[in-house]
Amino acid sequence: MTSREDEAAGEIRATGFAWVRLEPSEADLLRSALAGGRAFFALPESVKAQHVSEDMNHGYRPMGQEYSVSAERPDLNECFALWSDRSDMVPGADRLGQLLQAWAAYRAVLDALVKGVVTCLARHFGGACAPAFRRASYLQMNNYCAAPAQRDLLQDLHEDGHLVTVHYASGPGLEVRLDGRIQPLEAAAESVLLMPGSVMTGLTSGAIRPLYHQVRDLAVPDRVSLMYFVNPSLDKPVHPWSHEPDTSVDLRDAIRSRPLAFGLPHVPDL
Numbered sequence: 348m349t350s351r352e353d354e355a356a357g358e359i360r361a362t363g364f365a366w367v368r369l370e371p372s373e374a375d376l377l378r379s380a381l382a383g384g385r386a387f388f389a390l391p392e393s394v395k396a397q398h399v400s401e402d403m404n405h406g407y408r409p410m411g412q413e414y415s416v417s418a419e420r421p422d423l424n425e426c427f428a429l430w431s432d433r434s435d436m437v438p439g440a441d442r443l444g445q446l447l448q449a450w451a452a453y454r455a456v457l458d459a460l461v462k463g464v465v466t467c468l469a470r471h472f473g474g475a476c477a478p479a480f481r482r483a484s485y486l487q488m489n490n491y492c493a494a495p496a497q498r499d500l501l502q503d504l505h506e507d508g509h510l511v512t513v514h515y516a517s518g519p520g521l522e523v524r525l526d527g528r529i530q531p532l533e534a535a536a537e538s539v540l541l542m543p544g545s546v547m548t549g550l551t552s553g554a555i556r557p558l559y560h561q562v563r564d565l566a567v568p569d570r571v572s573l574m575y576f577v578n579p580s581l582d583k584p585v586h587p588w589s590h591e592p593d594t595s596v597d598l599r600d601a602i603r604s605r606p607l608a609f610g611l612p613h614v615p616d617l
């Protein structure tokens with residue numbers, strides 16, 4: 348474990364979230380991942396539509412399907428998603444080589460970071476080790492559009508429903524709920540934000556609460572965000588961390604079905 352990961356785990360326990368500063372080489376990989384995503388979103392709608400999967404879980408997802416609270420208020424962004432290393436699930440992947448390679452390289456950075464931080468947390472709470480997570484986790488980039496006059500939020504208040512989200516945004520707008528108060532979170536330079544979700548709450552038997560957040564429309568031009576949504580793999584039971592494991596609790600059904608609350612399909616069994 349590096350001290351960076353140890354510190355982040357401690358911050359999550361103390362404050363409910365953590366900033367992690369990227370090394371310069373890691374920040375370069377983040378920039379390439381963002382550039383690949385921006386180039387994709389700049390393509391004509393008819394080209395982007397060639398990269399929509401039948402279940403809308405892989406590749407491009409036009410704005411309108413995904414929501415944070417209710418289907419009448421969709422998130423005001425389009426998305427691109429890559430589950431695990433399964434670029435083969437993205438229709439037309441052979442035409443997206445640069446984007447997918449850049450994302451694989453950035454994901455390798457985040458895999459190591461998440462593994463370190465989650466291992467520290469698991470040990471603290473009495474778990475033997477962190478669960479495997481790559482196969483049930485995905486990178487998603489959001490590209491926001493201008494909000495209509497009646498919407499002041501680009502995404503309504505929600506928690507992501509995963510174990511942890513590694514978040515980066517190109518501009519301000521993210522607000523979090525801390526001690527019942529909504530407050531903007533100023534991004535630290537070249538840093539990513541670690542936000543626990545309700546799967547973390549399940550694994551820690553309630554000790555770490557999900558971080559609720561929303562995105563305010565501050566009219567930031569070309570705002571994008573890139574998230575790594577991390578779920579424990581679903582091939583083995585997922586029991587809460589504890590010195591005396593309670594094997595009667597298996598969090599997998601909750602993990603699998605959580606995306607339905609956002610208008611999305613189940614977490615795929617890859």
Ligand SMILES: O=C(O)CCC(=O)C(=O)O
Pocket residue numbers: 489502507515516520521560562571572574
């Ligand atoms: O765009 C952002 O800053 C956050 C996006 C987000 O919370 C999400 O997609 O779940």
Ligand SMILES: [Fe+2]
Pocket residue numbers: 505506507560
């Ligand atoms: Fe979110």
